[in-house]
Amino acid sequence: PQCSMCDSSLGRLLSCLHCDFVGCWKRNHLRRHQSTSKHTLAVEFNTHSVFCMTCGDFVYYHNFEEILRQEKFKISTVGSEGSDHDSSLASTPTAGPSPVSPCEGIRGLRNMGSTCFMNVILQAFIHNPLLRAHFLSDPHNAHQCSRDACIACEMDSLFNQIFSGDPAPFGPSTFLRSIWQSSTELAGYSQQDAHEFFITALNQIHSGLSQNEHTLGCYCVVHQTFAGLLQSTVTCRSCGHVATAHDPMLDISLDIRPLPRRPKKGGANGGTAPSHNPPNNNNSNSNNNNNNIAKFEIPHSLVDCLQRFTSPESLGSQEYHCGSCGSACREASKQMLIKLLPPVLSFQLKRFEHNASASKIETFIRIPSELDMTPFTTQHVRPADGTDTSSLPYSNPACHYQLFAVINHEGSLETGHYTMYAMHRKEWFRFDDHLVTVASLSDVLKNNAYMCFYVKSYLDYIPT
Numbered sequence: 278p279q280c281s282m283c284d285s286s287l288g289r290l291l292s293c294l295h296c297d298f299v300g301c302w303k304r305n306h307l308r309r310h311q312s313t314s315k316h317t318l319a320v321e322f323n324t325h326s327v328f329c330m331t332c333g334d335f336v337y338y339h340n341f342e343e344i345l346r347q348e349k350f351k352i353s354t355v356g357s358e359g360s361d362h363d364s365s366l367a368s369t370p371t372a373g374p375s376p377v378s379p380c381e382g383i384r385g386l387r388n389m390g391s392t393c394f395m396n397v398i399l400q401a402f403i404h405n406p407l408l409r410a411h412f413l414s415d416p417h418n419a420h421q422c423s424r425d426a427c428i429a430c431e432m433d434s435l436f437n438q439i440f441s442g443d444p445a446p447f448g449p450s451t452f453l454r455s456i457w458q459s460s461t462e463l464a465g466y467s468q469q470d471a472h473e474f475f476i477t478a479l480n481q482i483h484s485g486l487s488q489n490e491h492t493l494g495c496y497c498v499v500h501q502t503f504a505g506l507l508q509s510t511v512t513c514r515s516c517g518h519v520a521t522a523h524d525p526m527l528d529i530s531l532d533i534r535p536l537p538r539r540p541k542k543g544g545a546n547g548g549t550a551p552s553h554n555p556p557n558n559n560n561s562n563s564n565n566n567n568n569n570i571a572k573f574e575i576p577h578s579l580v581d582c583l584q585r586f587t588s589p590e591s592l593g594s595q596e597y598h599c600g601s602c603g604s605a606c607r608e609a610s611k612q613m614l615i616k617l618l619p620p621v622l623s624f625q626l627k628r629f630e631h632n633a634s635a636s637k638i639e640t641f642i643r644i645p646s647e648l649d650m651t652p653f654t655t656q657h658v659r660p661a662d663g664t665d666t667s668s669l670p671y672s673n674p675a676c677h678y679q680l681f682a683v684i685n686h687e688g689s690l691e692t693g694h695y696t697m698y699a700m701h702r703k704e705w706f707r708f709d710d711h712l713v714t715v716a717s718l719s720d721v722l723k724n725n726a727y728m729c730f731y732v733k734s735y736l737d738y739i740p741t
Contacts, residue, residue: 278322282306289415291319291328303415326381326442334702335381335440382409382701384439385711387448393710394471395456397697398478399449400708401682401730402432403439404699407620411498412436417486426458428478429485446711456481471684471695472530472625472728479503479527503527506617508655511597512589514608518601523616528623531582533640534630535575578643579624579729587614587653614655622650622678622731629690637690644683644729646718651676678731686727698724 279286280301289302295316300307307319311330319328321335329336382403386396402408412432419430431452438447457464460477479499487497495504504525511520576582589612597609628638651657651673684697696709698721707716 280304280306282309289321289323291321294318294320294327302413326440332702335442381440381442383706383713384444385446385708385713387446388710389448389450389453391468392453393695394469394474395449395453396710397471397684397695397708398475399435399452400697400699401475401684401728402478403436404682404701405502405621405730406681406732407502408432408498409436411502413440422485424485426455427485428452428455428459428481431455432482432485459484468693470629471686472528475623475728476527499527502621503619503623505615505619505622508614508616509611510614511592511609511611513597513599513601514610516599516602518599520600526619528625529586530625530627531579531586533576533582533626533628533638533642535640536585575640576642579626579645579648582626582642583650583653587612615650615653616655618650618654618676618733620733620736622648624729624731626727626729628686628727635690637686637693639725641725644680644722644726646680646722647734648678648680648731649676650678674735675733677734679734680721680729681732682730683721683724683726684728685724695727 278290278292278299280290281299283301283304283306285301285304290299291302291307292299293307293310293314293316295318296314298307298310298314298316300310300319302321307328308330311317311319317330319330320326321328326335328334386399388396413436415433417429417433419427419433422430424430431449435449435452438449456474456477459481463469463474463477483495483497483499486499487495495501504527507524507526509522509524512518574585576585589610592609592611597611599609626642630636630638649672654673654676656673680700682697682699684695687694687696696707698705698707698716700706705716705718705721707714707720
């Protein structure tokens with residue numbers, strides 16, 4: 278078969294189920310035909326998956342197989358003596374709504390020996406709407422790439438497997454082997470950190486898609502999806518000199534440890550940073566215990582953690598050398614803000630500590646289903662030069678995000694297990710390696726998150 282518009286026979290070809298049109302997926306010729314003709318359904322030649330224009334996704338109906346069986350039966354009995362077209366096997370299906378099975382895009386991953394850390398990250402990639410749109414458009418074909426241990430090829434193969442329509446759990450063994458070959462520190466069957474795997478995988482996907490070793494200005498899907506820009510501002514309290522630096526980011530790691538409470542000036546919104554009082558402990562044996570607890574600031578939500586992340590902190594007299602007044606003994610304050618927000622925001626809540634001994638912080642952190650990042654951006658916070666920003670909107674729609682995936686770590690640091698929740702076609706599902714179950718938003722929010730992923734509610738640009 279060839280595309281009816283460009284005559285291409287390569288890549289993913291789909292046949293319209295309403296007419297004889299054949300369209301390619303990569304150049305959007307199928308969707309262009311569906312848009313102009315209002316033909317809603319098309320079937321892919323290789324996988325026999327059905328694409329619905331109305332849903333904007335591949336769909337699967339339970340009675341597809343039954344209809345196919347009936348049609349094959351009709352064909353086999355045409356011209357045969359004594360054929361009975363009134364047979365129940367050849368009866369016309371009755372009209373009515375068909376139960377939809379979320380087969381396309383919902384598939385468990387086998388645990389191949391303490392690989393739950395990899396499975397949760399791969400599920401987060403699969404349900405990332407920007408990564409999904411990119412790799413399903415077939416821009417990087419594993420059959421046309423000659424690189425060894427190419428993680429971009431593995432991503433292409435992974436999406437083909439997940440959207441193949443096969444409901445059986447899939448074992449991403451080649452993905453694991455390629456990661457081992459390119460990142461030897463992750464090799465072996467011991468439990469690894471999911472966040473470390475996440476960063477390693479992003480870097481390896483970037484290497485497979487881009488010849489540019491530098492990440493700034495990179496147009497690969499990794500940086501067009503996850504890359505943002507942090508702004509660090511150091512202010513000398515003696516002369517008022519302000520030094521500004523910018524650093525690229527792929528995610529934000531947030532501290533959740535109880536820290537000594539201290540007065541802060543100029544929080545993320547330009548005012549006094551809020552204090553976070555711990556819950557009352559009626560079983561306390563003494564007022565001294567309450568006083569000791571009150572001396573510490575404990576974050577209770579993701580917003581609390583972001584306020585802590587963007588609040589000014591004192592550097593101390595020996596930590597900063599002012600480039601203006603030349604003194605190394607002056608006090609200075611440092612503030613971290615976000616200058617450029619990416620389309621997809623990834624957060625890590627730093628639950629694991631590796632000091633004299635490894636430990637895990639079990640503090641429950643509330644995560645919102647909707648997140649407004651406006652108060653934590655450089656555009657919102659009052660600049661050091663005193664420019665009036667009162668006319669700026671308090672909430673910028675371009676800074677609004679929706680939760681789409683959450684990764685949890687259950688159990689102890691040494692013997693724990695990773696699970697995750699992800700949204701698929703506006704429904705939540707829980708992924709525990711090969712086991713996939715339907716979940717609710719309340720199930721997602723009541724769990725103790727380790728990583729969480731948000732996508733912009735309004736995308737101001739589309740990655741190329």
